[in-house]
Every structure is written in structure tokens, then in C-alpha cells.
Amino acid sequence: MPKDYTSVVPNLQMKDDLQALVRLAIAEDLRDQIDWTTVCLIDDSRRGGCRIVPRKPGVCAGADLMPWIIEEFDADLQVEIHQQDGTELVPQKAIASIVGNVRDLLTAERTVLNLLSRLCGIATLTKQYVDAIEGTKSRLYDTRKTTPGWRLIEKYAVRCGGATSHRSGLHDGFLIKDNHLALAGDANGPIDASVAAAKAIAWRGGTVERMNAPEIVEIEVDSLDQFRDVLPSGPDIILLDNFALESLAEAVAIRDAAGSPVELEASGNVTIDTIASIAATGVNRISSGALTHQATSLDLGFDWFDADVN
Incomplete structure (x- = not known):
């Protein structure tokens, strides 16, 4: 984990x-x-x-x-x-x-x-x-959608409420998003090459300055096809962005069938009314900006x- x-x-x-x-x-x-x-x-x-x-x-x-x-x-x-x-x-x-x-x-x-x-x-x-996901396998995480200047303090309040802090900034975790993939495509090629590039630095290899590089590599996907492409590359976490409930459950099944240790994180449209259903799909993590920007x-x-x- x-x-x-x-x-x-x-x-x-x-x-x-x-x-x-x-x-x-x-x-x-x-x-x-x-x-x-x-x-x-x-x-x-x-x-x-x-x-x-x-x-x-x-x-x-x-x-x-x-x-x-x-x-x-x-x-x-x-x-x-x-x-x-x-x-x-x-x-x-x-x-x-x-x-x-x-x-x-x-x-x-x-x-x-x-x-x-x-x-x-x-x-x-x-x-x-x-409380809404108590008894499930899912853990709740915050995001970087915080009030400027308040980030560490608001994330502290999230932890006081029983959730877990995601990365506190761009400096302490790799999160490869769609814009990264689009803009780095010529340099890194396919999705798995982008994951490999990040892992090389996270594992203290690669060619860039890495003294304080984070150890966690996470990648965001927005479709099951992308998910299937990236799963074999072995990031620590795959972020399933705006997936329907059925697709979340299918991603969990695919991951489990492959025997992969990758953790799956659901994000997008997470509300107090939807979070229990999201957790029921079997994802490991659920992240929500609402914890800070809608409180x-x-x-x-x-x-x-x-x-x-x-």
C-alpha cells in the first residue's frame, strides 16, 4: 500500500x-x-x-x-x-x-x-x-482544491475529520494527468512510457535532479481502454477520473484478475449522496475536493x- x-x-x-x-x-x-x-x-x-x-x-x-x-x-x-x-x-x-x-x-x-x-x-x-463509507474498503482523501495560503491548515482539518491527506503539493507526489500526457507525448510516447519515466526518478534513477523526488507515482485515466493500457506499467496508484459506477467496478475486477497491487482511486462527482455507491465498487481510495471547497x-x-x- x-x-x-x-x-x-x-x-x-x-x-x-x-x-x-x-x-x-x-x-x-x-x-x-x-x-x-x-x-x-x-x-x-x-x-x-x-x-x-x-x-x-x-x-x-x-x-x-x-x-x-x-x-x-x-x-x-x-x-x-x-x-x-x-x-x-x-x-x-x-x-x-x-x-x-x-x-x-x-x-x-x-x-x-x-x-x-x-x-x-x-x-x-x-x-x-x-461515516458514509464506514465498513467499506475505501479510504477518503482530500485534493489540492484548497484556499490559497490555507492548504496545510485545511488539510490538517481534513485529517481531524478522519480522512487522509493526498499530496500536499506538486512537489511530493507524481500525478500524471491528461494534460501531461498530451503535452509530453512527443517525448515519452505511449502512456506506459510516461509512467516509466516517472518511476525512473521515483526509484532514484533517471537523469534529472532527484535528491528530493517523491516515491509515489500516480496516473490519471478517463476510460477503461486507457486503464487497460496503463495497468501493466505498474504505477502505485491509478486515478479513475469521472468513471461511471459500472466502469469503476469493472476496473476493480480487471485489476484483481491481473493480480496487480496497484491501488485504484475514484475521483470526480464525489458528493455525500454518491460516495457510498462509489465505495461499494471496491476502489481503494476516493478523493474529493468538496471536503475543502464546499465546507x-x-x-x-x-x-x-x-x-x-x-
Whole structure:
């Protein structure tokens, strides 16, 4: 089985990306000035606290990243995490608490809620897809159809929802698509030659720079005829793009009859209504951009403590 492309835990690259987003969000709100309403109405010595609470059921994503978010405000704030990422959220049960200077809390409120609401929304939608294929042989994967700048963070939320991350970028996996085949035809010839060219580099051969070349070779096909052509060349994964259910099942049967270890991935028109039927065909993998580009933010709010925190 090909290894997954990314780790399941937060990493330092994710921290860099997240904190860059927080800095951008702060700049959008303040533009090197101040929160005039808060400064006008709230005494600068006032201290208090708030709990971040879900208004609806969902899946937690982003709570474990809260210290990185709060750190970027360079403010008098301390965070305590109550729900771990990946856990199911109950309405009004706090995800985290933040205490400190009330002016800083009010200034940070919208940025914190925007980030966590987005991530929890992705994790919640992903969990619905994962539940729909429970008990099948299929695993759910995300895609590169992410919000620019948010990729590693949104893919982290997908993993919190129980799915698996596909390659995180063009740099960490070969995926030979129809455009590659069309434009490289003169150089590589038939489909199997394109697979062989990629495998030569993946296996640390070939003639191009390969020090950090990925090890997984995947190729996209859009017909059973193409599938039959490429199967003997032995890529790690064959992506069956926009196949009808009957064609997916036939591809699985052909692969199994050939005794091939190649994993089959279904992609295209994957929705919460179709995913169970796709999984029933016996494919190993199902990838869906909907996990990130169609997710709705989960409704979260700040519930303030009744008394000042000293």
C-alpha cells in the first residue's frame, strides 16, 4: 500500500503558514492603528475571560493550534484547551478558554473565531463523508482544491475529520494527468512510457535532479481502454477520473484478475449522496475536493465570563 503523503500531526511548516494568516488577519482589522471602539469603551486594566463554544454539533479542528494563534497577537492572553482536535463537539461545551486583558480579547475575537470556524467546518463535513463509507474498503482523501495560503491548515482539518491527506503539493507526489500526457507525448510516447519515466526518478534513477523526488507515482485515466493500457506499467496508484459506477467496478475486477497491487482511486462527482455507491465498487481510495471547497464554517461564539479574572 502506498504511504500517505503527509503526517497526521501539526508541523512547523503548518505553524509558519498559520501565523502568516493570523498576521494578515490582524493587518486587515487594524491597518497599523488600534481598535477604536474597544479603546473608547473598555478600561485598559480590565481583565476577563471567554470560552469558545460551538452553537451546533460538529468536529473539533484548530483547538490544538490555538497557542500558535494567540502567540501571534503578542498580547496579554493565555489559552486553555478543553477539546482535542478530532473529537466530536457538543453545543455549548467549550472548545477552549482565553483569559487576559479584555481589550486584547475583543481585538482578537473575530480572527480567532474565523480561523476555528473554518477548520471545524471542514472537519465536520469530512466526518460526514467518512461515516458514509464506514465498513467499506475505501479510504477518503482530500485534493489540492484548497484556499490559497490555507492548504496545510485545511488539510490538517481534513485529517481531524478522519480522512487522509493526498499530496500536499506538486512537489511530493507524481500525478500524471491528461494534460501531461498530451503535452509530453512527443517525448515519452505511449502512456506506459510516461509512467516509466516517472518511476525512473521515483526509484532514484533517471537523469534529472532527484535528491528530493517523491516515491509515489500516480496516473490519471478517463476510460477503461486507457486503464487497460496503463495497468501493466505498474504505477502505485491509478486515478479513475469521472468513471461511471459500472466502469469503476469493472476496473476493480480487471485489476484483481491481473493480480496487480496497484491501488485504484475514484475521483470526480464525489458528493455525500454518491460516495457510498462509489465505495461499494471496491476502489481503494476516493478523493474529493468538496471536503475543502464546499465546507461551511461551523457556528462558534465567545461566551464571556460573568466576573473579571484576576
